[in-house]
Amino acid sequence: MMANFMAIIDRSYYPLIINIKDKKVRMNPVLTSLKEIKPRYIGLWLKDQLSRPDWFSNMVVERSAWGAFSIYAHARRSDGKAKAAYTTKMDAEGSALKMSKKYGVRFVTYKCLFCDGWHVSKTSDPMPASVEGKTPAEEYSATEVNSLRGMDMEKVLSQNIPDLAPVYGGLRGRTLSSARQYYAWRPLVDAGLRQIIDLRADYKSDAYRKRCEEFGISYYHYPVVRGGKLENEMADHFPELCALIDKGHFYIACAHGLHRTDIALCLYWVFYAADKGIAPPPIRGYREDKGLDTHKIMRALNEMTSI
Numbered sequence: 359m360m361a362n363f364m365a366i367i368d369r370s371y372y373p374l375i376i377n378i379k380d381k382k383v384r385m386n387p388v389l390t391s392l393k394e395i396k397p398r399y400i401g402l403w404l405k406d407q408l409s410r411p412d413w414f415s416n417m418v419v420e421r422s423a424w425g426a427f428s429i430y431a432h433a434r435r436s437d438g439k440a441k442a443a444y445t446t447k448m449d450a451e452g453s454a455l456k457m458s459k460k461y462g463v464r465f466v467t468y469k470c471l472f473c474d475g476w477h478v479s480k481t482s483d484p485m486p487a488s489v490e491g492k493t494p495a496e497e498y499s500a501t502e503v504n505s506l507r508g509m510d511m512e513k514v515l516s517q518n519i520p521d522l523a524p525v526y527g528g529l530r531g532r533t534l535s536s537a538r539q540y541y542a543w544r545p546l547v548d549a550g551l552r553q554i555i556d557l558r559a560d561y562k563s564d565a566y567r568k569r570c571e572e573f574g575i576s577y578y579h580y581p582v583v584r585g586g587k588l589e590n591e592m593a594d595h596f597p598e599l600c601a602l603i604d605k606g607h608f609y610i611a612c613a614h615g616l617h618r619t620d621i622a623l624c625l626y627w628v629f630y631a632a633d634k635g636i637a638p639p640p641i642r643g644y645r646e647d648k649g650l651d652t653h654k655i656m657r658a659l660n661e662m663t664s665i
């Protein structure tokens with residue numbers, strides 16, 4: 359299984375010397391990242407990210423380069439040494455604000471997954487929202503609109519599909535398979551929809567696939583198993599799922615388009631997209647404001663790393 363992941367995320371990396379706790383490691387940075395992440399920090403990191411109104415754009419550590427799950431969130435790329443670490447989030451935020459003002463670009467903070475501390479990282483974005491007067495919410499929606507990549511946003515949003523949201527150049531929301539959503543098919547296909555990704559493990563009927571044929575688009579079934587148990591099938595077909603998400607113009611959904619959809623998109627992001635500098639997905643199901651927490655996402659991620 360890991361070999362599959364490596365095949366897709368390993369293409370452009372070269373071995374480097376990395377310092378972890380003064381231990382020099384010469385190996386593939388992706389392998390190092392997966393080996394050296396401390397699972398006990400993941401909960402704190404995720405909780406912090408999800409507590410921010412603008413976490414979607416905030417969390418990307420150097421948008422053009424690496425995510426927090428890469429060893430380079432902790433080690434400098436120039437010499438592999440650990441970046442300056444702050445003991446508390448507040449210390450890191452203070453430093454980030456100072457540097458943002460000094461250099462005129464946005465600096466972000468994040469809980470490191472490799473050490474006890476918090477780090478500050480430069481981004482290629484202009485001044486932080488709070489300094490320039492743009493609210494995090496405005497920035498968030500701008501990012502979401504951009505993520506539609508040529509799909510007709512106005513047409514898509516006027517369909518009133520429950521929990522609909524743009525993600526990675528495609529869409530997520532309640533499944534389109536029920537007769538109640540039939541009205542939305544023609545407008546969505548006209549707006550640029552080309553691919554259905556069905557995450558329901560318990561769905562055995564052919565009706566959804568046939569509906570896709572009727573409208574001339576592709577159907578892909580990627581069952582996400584509930585209750586934290588990931589079957590080998592999920593791991594085996596993971597590269598196909600990633601390739602389809604990369605193409606955009608998809609509609610990804612479980613039944614309600616909430617929880618298993620969160621899990622599938624987080625798997626895509628953590629194991630595939632983060633290292634390419636792609637932003638994390640908007641979480642719709644496992645949100646604190648809905649009285650839920652992210653432990654099921656965490657469990658799915660943990661199981662994926664142990665396959």
Ligand SMILES: [Zn+2]
Pocket residue numbers: 431432433440443470471472473474475477
């Ligand atoms: Zn660190």
